[in-house]
Amino acid sequence: MRFLIYLSDFCIPLLLFYMVSYGLLAKADIYKEFTEGAKDGFRVTIGILPTLIGLMTAVGMLRASGFLELLSKLLEPVAKMLLFPAELVPLVVVKLFSSSAATGLVLDIFKEYGPDSYLGKVTSLICSSTETVFYTMSVYFMAAGVKKTRHTLAGALIATATGVAVSTILAGWL
Numbered sequence: 001m002r003f004l005i006y007l008s009d010f011c012i013p014l015l016l017f018y019m020v021s022y023g024l025l026a027k028a029d030i031y032k033e034f035t036e037g038a039k040d041g042f043r044v045t046i047g048i049l050p051t052l053i054g055l056m057t058a059v060g061m062l063r064a065s066g067f068l069e070l071l072s073k074l075l076e077p078v079a080k081m082l083l084f085p086a087e088l089v090p091l092v093v094v095k096l097f098s099s100s101a102a103t104g105l106v107l108d109i110f111k112e113y114g115p116d117s118y119l120g121k122v123t124s125l126i127c128s129s130t131e132t133v134f135y136t137m138s139v140y141f142m143a144a145g146v147k148k149t150r151h152t153l154a155g156a157l158i159a160t161a162t163g164v165a166v167s168t169i170l171a172g173w174l
Helices: 002-025 030-065 067-074 076-081 086-095 099-113 118-129 133-144 152-173
Strands: none
Touching (some): 002 030, 030 067, 030 133, 067 076, 076 086, 086 118, 099 118, 118 152
16 A cells, blocks of 8 residues: 555656656657647637636526525425435536536535535535536537537436436445
């Protein structure tokens, strides 16, 4: 175990040393390549900024308006039928759009129920086994120029539903 900890401390420095060494051996202009890559990264960041701002604003508005609580109350019968805690419905919905907004909900759940409670465990498992589907699709697909997303949304939503279901089951076993 100590070896893995020691190795993890040196992974990034070793990777950087490898890249610089390889560049020197290949007689590449490392600084020029680095600055070109940084410029490309900056262009991508500027390109996705409007999408990021829109998503963050929408999630903030949903949370502040009380819509998530209303949604939780409306879906409570369905959640109970599926043996899923209705208190976590807003978390699952928000996690589809924004991981940082979901983190705010996680903290609220931890404050109210505790991190070691059943709801706290389900929350932790959900956040570690699901993805921000709409964020990922809008931001990364736009940045990469992906136009054909045929089955991506359906597959991602199925994977999210599976992650939520398995999280609920595993938390029950813990």
